[in-house]
Amino acid sequence: MRVLLTTLNAKYVHTSLALRNLQAYCHKDGIDTSIKEYTINQGLSQILSDIYRQDPEVIGIACYIWNINMVIDLCSLIKKVMPETVVILGGPEVSYDPAEVLQNNPFIDYVVMGEGEESLSELLRALMRSEGKGIAAVSGTACYDQGQITVHGQSRTIAVLDDLPFAYQVDELKEIKDRIIYYETSRGCPFSCQYCLSSATVGVRFYSLQRIFADLQTFIDQDVRQVKFVDRTFNTRKEHYLPIIRFLSQQNCRTNFHFEIAADLLDEEAIALLSAAPSGRFQLEIGVQSTHEPTLEAICRHNDWDKIQKNVSALRQNDNMHLHLDLIVGLPYETLEFFSRSFNDVYSLQPHMLQIGFLKMLKGSGVRHSDQLHDYVYTDSAPYEVLANRYLSYGEVRELQFLEEVFNLTYNSSRFHTALNWLIKIAFGGNAFSLYHALSSCWEQKEMNLLSHSPKAMYEFLIQFCRELFPTHLNTFFELLKFDALTSDGGTIRPEVLPWNYPAMEQDLGAFWRNEAWVGNYLPNYRFTSWREVKRSYQVELFTINIPEYLRTGQIEQQNTTLLFNYHRDGLWTLLPNLVPYQP
Structure with missing residues (x-):
């Protein structure tokens, strides 16, 4: 039986760990499958044509908030041109309401819920036995049975993660080594943050260190560019993560390893080990989300802000790794004023990137279950992004959307730090949020949001902003912008508007x-x-x-x-x- 496993990634550089885990597990059970990845930037007709060329008898598609709408449209087309093909959906975007997915989309044959390795393997074996005819009643799946939607059991989890085969083949790694390779050392999360799907599961399961070292050595031997760990909180358990950090620090390789951590769980030993690592070896993503205590309490999250400040500052001082910190707009009890305080708190740590995300009301998350308590308004279709709540009007959310756009083009571009930090000090009394809010207001007034912008255009925008609002500071601003230009982008961008x-x-x-x-x-x-x-x-x-x-x-x-x-x-x-x- 010809089985195709596929998904639509957000970008070409991304790869799907889920598909490879499913394929490896099915192969262990003697089931051959093929993998083909597409992106949401490709046309549906192009993807459909390529799937038709492969002539699958069964197609399984991984569904996420970034691709679910396109996947549904694709499945409808697949059934029109290949009506005998069995269509199976899996992934977080269909796991929490499988009956509704089937009810609204009758061209879907099966939904696999939760961790799908065991359920998909059993489903494919059942389909092979029946040659794709009849109904396969497999635990952890949902389907139509005699015209009625039937959900068989609950989502299943893999009890012993070492039972899962290594997801990647050496020959494949040679082909995709310059893309982002995703990897996991654990499943689950010790926390219960109500905006996250991990709040729907209990406990954390770990791969053994022996297994992890062998997997990581394979990536290093194949000279992959970046390995991005998908562990929800990589540093949950010290006896697990510290040996991995030590092992990777000792390697002679170009590979960069990206972890999502809780900064306040690090201790002095971990800080010392990370600070001594080779430059560029590690990249840390630290989810702060908010520094407003009522907000943190409402989302069942505990942040030790003093310890976060101390640890991030220590890691930033050595400057041997990229630090990426996160904030979320739209959390309960966080008004615009309180968000600005959270922003200034995190900005003061000067991370290499400060990501401003907008709350997604994910299916299965606690915040979605309590949406009426906080008067949430959000988009009906994926990604279910917040539009307003009791604490932020749509107008204020819109302002923050402009701020995020400008912030990404300025601070997160790493181009204008010297000039903008001086302007924050001299013209905004040290209030970084006020500067970026003023920039975003100017951005909207000039309708810059309707255009695309080159780096040179951003220099021109900043100079125009300073000339209009702070003309007495313009000469110094020019000089600091020149310094920024010559220390960014290898000095290749030298806007004519600057006084060279x-x-x-x-x-x-x-x-x-x-x-x-x-x-x-x-x-x-x-x-x-x-x-x-x-x-x-x-x-x-x-x-x-x-x-x-x-x-x-x-x-x-x-x-x-x-x-x-x-x-x-x-x-x-x-x-x-x-x-x-x-x-x-």
Whole structure:
């Protein structure tokens, strides 16, 4: 029997761990399946055509909030052109209301609930025995039986995770090693956050460390670019996560490992181990969500904010890993004022990325079950995003949507930190939320949200913003933006709107770059090869303020200062005292 397992990923770079877990388990039971992944950015007709070419007798599709609407449309088309094909849906977007899914979509034959490895394998074996005819009554599934929707048992879970085969084949890893590889070391979560589907399950199950080390070694041996752990809280148990961190820290590899952690569960030993890891080895995602205590209590979440501050600051200080912190808009009891406080709290930690998410009223989550208590209004179809509640009007949610867009293009782009943090200090009294709210208001007024924007356009927008609202600060803002431009994107983006002065320095710079002994004071082992190489690798720029002094003390001094930027070393800069001819 020809069985195709598929899904629609959000992006091409993503891969589906669920499909590979299902395939590996079915293969263990002697059932051959094939996998084909698509994305939500492809056209339905294109996907349908490719599925038709493969001529599956059974097709299983993994469903999530980002693809469910498109999957339903696809299944309807599949039944129209391949009416004999058995269509099976699984995944979180159909597990919590399987009867409703079948009732609304009669072209779906089966729904597999929860962890689907055992249920799907049994269902496929039953279909093989009956050659796809009749009804297979398998625990953990729902289907039509004699015209009636029947749900067979409950969602099933895998008791011993080591019983699951490794999800990836070596030959496949060679093909997908530059995409994001998803992996799990546990299932379940110790917490009961009411906005999360993990609140619907109890307890945490772990793979053995011996098994995990073997799996991770396979990824390292195949030189994969990034492994993203899907554990809901990776550092739940110290005797589990710390040996994994230690093992990965000792490897000689390019692979980056991404974990979602609770920062307040880290202790000094874990902080020390993470801080000593090779640069770029780890990437940490830390869900703060809110710092408003009534909100945290309502969603059954406990944050030790003092410890979060301490631990994130310690990890940030060494700067050897990417830190990604999260906030959620639309949680109970969090008004715009309280959200702004949460924002400023997290912003003060200066994470590499601060993600502003909007609450999704997920099926099966506690917050969706109590939606009437807080007067929630949200979209009827996936992703069920909040539009308003008792504490935030739609107008305020809309304002925060603009703020998120601008924030992603500015702070999260890592391009404008020096200039914007100075503006926060000098013009907004240290209130970061006020700056980004003002930027987003300007963004909306100019209808910038209706257009796409290049990095150069963002420089122009920020300069226009400063010119209109804070003209007396414009010259300093120019100089700090120049510094940001030369320390971002390898110095390749140099907007014409900024007051570059290197053309006026051309003669002095020509003498400087030709004099290897002179340049060697700042760039050891420097050799002049060609002007093209010099322009590609280095930049010298004169600033009208003392940039090093500002970075050290936060004080602006009007003093001409020349800096040399070395793009062989990620834009590392060096102070050039002057450009007078060098005397050996």
